[in-house]
Amino acid sequence: MATADAVTLSACPVCAGERLDSVQTPGRWIGPEVFEPLRGRIGMMSCRDCGLDFVNPRPSSERLGAFYDGSTYDCHETAGSSSAGQTADFLLSRIEPWLPASAPRSVLDYGAGGGGFLLHMRERGWEARGFEPGRRGREACLVVGLDVTGNPDELPAGEFGLVTLHHVFEHLESPDEALSIVRRVLAPEGRLFIEVPNQASLRARLALPSLSSRTRVDERYRAYPIHLAYYNASTLERVLANSGWTVETSFTVGMGLDEYLVAGEVQAAPSSASATPAARAPGVAAGAAVKQRRLRHRVRDAYLAMGLGENLAVIARPS
Numbered sequence: 001m002a003t004a005d006a007v008t009l010s011a012c013p014v015c016a017g018e019r020l021d022s023v024q025t026p027g028r029w030i031g032p033e034v035f036e037p038l039r040g041r042i043g044m045m046s047c048r049d050c051g052l053d054f055v056n057p058r059p060s061s062e063r064l065g066a067f068y069d070g071s072t073y074d075c076h077e078t079a080g081s082s083s084a085g086q087t088a089d090f091l092l093s094r095i096e097p098w099l100p101a102s103a104p105r106s107v108l109d110y111g112a113g114g115g116g117f118l119l120h121m122r123e124r125g126w127e128a129r130g131f132e133p134g135r136r137g138r139e140a141c142l143v144v145g146l147d148v149t150g151n152p153d154e155l156p157a158g159e160f161g162l163v164t165l166h167h168v169f170e171h172l173e174s175p176d177e178a179l180s181i182v183r184r185v186l187a188p189e190g191r192l193f194i195e196v197p198n199q200a201s202l203r204a205r206l207a208l209p210s211l212s213s214r215t216r217v218d219e220r221y222r223a224y225p226i227h228l229a230y231y232n233a234s235t236l237e238r239v240l241a242n243s244g245w246t247v248e249t250s251f252t253v254g255m256g257l258d259e260y261l262v263a264g265e266v267q268a269a270p271s272s273a274s275a276t277p278a279a280r281a282p283g284v285a286a287g288a289a290v291k292q293r294r295l296r297h298r299v300r301d302a303y304l305a306m307g308l309g310e311n312l313a314v315i316a317r318p319s
């Protein structure tokens with residue numbers, strides 16, 4: 001059922017199950033300038049059959065479009081990309097082992113935003129192109145010289161060795177439509193990479209809607225109501241399988257606890273009279289720093305291996 005402002009789904013968008021329970025909505029919303037009139041008319045539900053949480057009823061396409069074209073959505077700024085710089089290097093290091101040698105080194109970033117990831121890929125020698133339906137995002141990409149389009153029909157068939165969706169899939173009203181486009185443009189040996197917020201992460205488990213009216217700790221995960229679905233490894237694999245894709249590997253990324261911890265310590269520089277032996281011996285201090293870093297990395301790797309990372313990533317191929 002649909003109105004001018006909202007759409008109600010009668011079944012789970014992943015498994016088509018009809019056993020749906022209402023879930024408390026967060027107190028703090030993204031884009032109140034657009035979505036506040038919908039308060040009390042949109043909500044959240046959880047599927048008893050597959051466990052997916054999703055926005056239902058959800059904002060209409062027109063309401064969502066008004067938000068994405070608005071001035072408050074900073075993901076359409078090149079500097080606002082969360083998948084650029086060192087993050088792009090890390091993700092590429094995880095993706096490349098799954099790319100066949102015969103796959104072309106061409107990438108399509110589906111939902112390119114301001115183009116931060118594409119800029120980094122171009123610097124790494126990839127032929128980079130973007131699909132971005134938002135006017136502001138396309139303008140930001142064009143300013144920095146990126147090849148981007150808002151019309152999927154302009155994308156060439158069978159050309160891209162890699163198609164990426166960085167924090168785009170959870171925003172999609174019709175994931176199967178997007179996956180159909182990806183299948184058409186992907187090279188025969190190509191791979192699909194998707195990264196979404198992880199419903200099974202520790203951050204998600206701590207993102208209690210009751211806290212959001214007083215703090216922002218759940219806002220990044222929930223991003224209600226523009227994150228239309230909240231995926232874990234099982235539901236993401238299932239929605240891909242429904243559209244004819246096979247997940248080859250999955251992993252989690254990011255601790256996602258920065259807003260729960262106190263960051264940084266203020267330390268006074270020691271005087272020469274009170275300096276510790278480590279401070280007077282740079283080699284000893286450097287060795288201690290290396291050990292601490294290794295310990296942090298072991299803790300991080302164990303945390304991510306348990307599937308608790310803030311974001312969930314999959315690499316898939318057409319079945």
